[in-house]
Amino acid sequence: MNVMHTAKITARVSATRARSSAPARAPIAKRAASTTTRVYSPPNGSIDFGSVDEISGSVDADQDLRAAMVERDTAETLRRTIAAMGGAPVQDPAAFISTPEQRLQTSILFGSCAALCARGVVGVHENILASGGGDDPLAYASLLAAAVGAWWLSDLGTGIFHWSVDNYGSKQTPVMGDVIDAFQGHHKYPWTITKRQFANNTHTTCPATSCVTIPLLLTPDLGPNACVFMGVFCSMVVLSQQFHAWSHAKKSELPALVIAAQDAGLVISRKAHGQHHKPPFEGRYCIVSGWWNDALDGSGVLKRAERFIYDTTGVAARCWTEATFNVQEEAPEGWGNDIIR
Structure with missing residues (x-):
């Protein structure tokens, strides 16, 4: 040397x-x-x-x-x-009221989902007539199975989406920045989701989801089962934000039917989702029924994905920290009175 x-x-x-x-x-x-x-x-x-x-x-x-x-x-x-991220919550109660534009967005989305389901039912009926008529309970049972499967898998879909926006990106991220920031802010001010009117709460995912449902409606050879599956799946993905809001509300504030659905495990309950709201806000990401939470958390697949992303890009997941901050569980006294119904 x-x-x-x-x-x-x-x-x-x-x-x-x-x-x-x-x-x-x-x-x-x-x-x-x-x-x-x-x-x-x-x-x-x-x-x-x-x-x-x-x-x-x-x-x-x-x-x-x-x-x-x-x-x-x-x-x-x-x-x-x-x-x-997720700084001070919106304090103006008027911002929690559904606007005509938000109602239009939700109407288009849920209308297209309903049309897909109706097309599936009509398609089965037409297939029965084309085959000579008569009862065919199995054909309609397959539609029901498609609907149940869509509900079941939509829970997994929301879990993966929730995990991604909780852990990656920021308010500066193109397209998804506002959504990412809102999810992070939700950890600090969980009460706000309970105060939003329906369209105000669910409209954010409607435009993107409508970009799926409307083209499917225009697809000529889409089978009946596929129509019902996609109609239910897309509607559940959007409705998950309402299920999420219900999981933060007290039982005394919820209709009896919603409480029954939570108790039956059809939609996420306050107890099941509450486990997610503990630093570092990892796990229990699924917010339709929560059925997939044990499978996702127990398998460690998301942790392996986080490790892979870090090894590949050097970007660490936010749940790799213990971050504690002032959490405001309840709305300020008298907030929104005489404005939000």
Whole structure:
């Protein structure tokens, strides 16, 4: 090894040791009074820190220091992102009232879903007539099975979507920024969802979902079972936000039919969803019925996905932190009186 090469290595080692002796940053918990963050799922194992060879050996011992620095920087990045999202809730009660535009969006979506289901029923009837008529209970039973399957799988769909917006992106994310910010804000001010009128609460996902249902209605060869499946599936995805709102309401505020549906496990209950609202807000993401929550959480598939995303992109999931902040469970006294019905 020539003198110049040895000098370069010595300079790199000296720089590394100088960094290790520099004063450590202040603990994250002391830098924010209302938000504390700690990475509890350290990404150290997935990072290749490399090593610097020296004539007498290596400086691989510095990997622990570098891993700690990466963990601290990851926590700081997550803390800043979480603190900046979902700020003060909308205080004007008028903003919680459904607008004509929101009602139109929900009408188009649910109208197209109903039309898909009706087309499925008509299609089965026409198939029976074309085959010579007579009763065919199995044909209608298949439609019912398609509807039940759509309800069952829609819970899984909402869980994956909820996981993604809870953990990735920010208010600056194109297209989905407002939705992501709203989900993060919901962790801080869960009471707001209970005050929104129906169309105001559900309209946000209607335009995107209508981009699925309307083209399906115009598809000429779509089978009856597929029509019913997609009609029920898309309507459940949008209605999940209303089920979500009911899961935050007190039983005394809910209609008896809704309580019965929650007790039967048809829609997510307050008890089942309440487990999600504990820092770091991980798990229990499904919000149609909650049926898939045990399967998703128990399998660890979402954790593996988070690890894969980190290994591939360097982006850590927000649930890799313990972030505590002031949570406002109840609306301010008298908020919205004489305005929201």
